[in-house]
Amino acid sequence: GSAKASALLGEGAFAEAKVEQFVAMASSSILPAVKTIEDTVFGTTKNPAAHAAAVKSLKEVCKVLNTELQGKAWITGDAITFADVYVFVTLVNGFQLALDGGFRKAMPTLAAWFEKVARLPVVVKSVGYVKPCQKALPPAK
Numbered sequence: 001g002s003a004k005a006s007a008l009l010g011e012g013a014f015a016e017a018k019v020e021q022f023v024a025m026a027s028s029s030i031l032p033a034v035k036t037i038e039d040t041v042f043g044t045t046k047n048p049a050a051h052a053a054a055v056k057s058l059k060e061v062c063k064v065l066n067t068e069l070q071g072k073a074w075i076t077g078d079a080i081t082f083a084d085v086y087v088f089v090t091l092v093n094g095f096q097l098a099l100d101g102g103f104r105k106a107m108p109t110l111a112a113w114f115e116k117v118a119r120l121p122v123v124v125k126s127v128g129y130v131k132p133c134q135k136a137l138p139p140a141k
Contacts, residue, residue, distance in 0.1 A: 008080070041138070055098045089127075101134045
C-alpha cells in the first residue's frame, strides 16, 4: 500500500506542491466560508451579512476551482490525489447548504468533478451519498 499512498500525495515534486497548494487553499478559503455558512444556516450564529459574505467567498473559490479543473480528470491532473479528497470533504456542506443547482450549472466542470468524487465507493462508504441542494438554505432568522 505505500506506493498507492505516496501517489495520493502527488507523483514528483511539482505534483506534490500542487497538492499542498490546494490543501492550503481549501483550509484557508473554503473551510472558513463553509463553517460560517453552517453556523448561520443552523442558527449557531445569527448574522445574515456574514452568511452572504461567506457564500460570496465560497463561490469565488469555486470559480477558481472550476477553471483549474478544465481539461483535467482531477485537481492536479490525471490521477486522484489527497487534494481531491481534501477539497471534496471541505466542499460537502457548501454543496449541501449553499451551492444551488443554478450555481452548479454555471460551474459544470466543478459540479462534474464533485459528482465523480461523491460517487467513489470509498467516499460513499465513508460519508454516504452526498446530495447537493437544489435551492440554497437561508440563514436562520
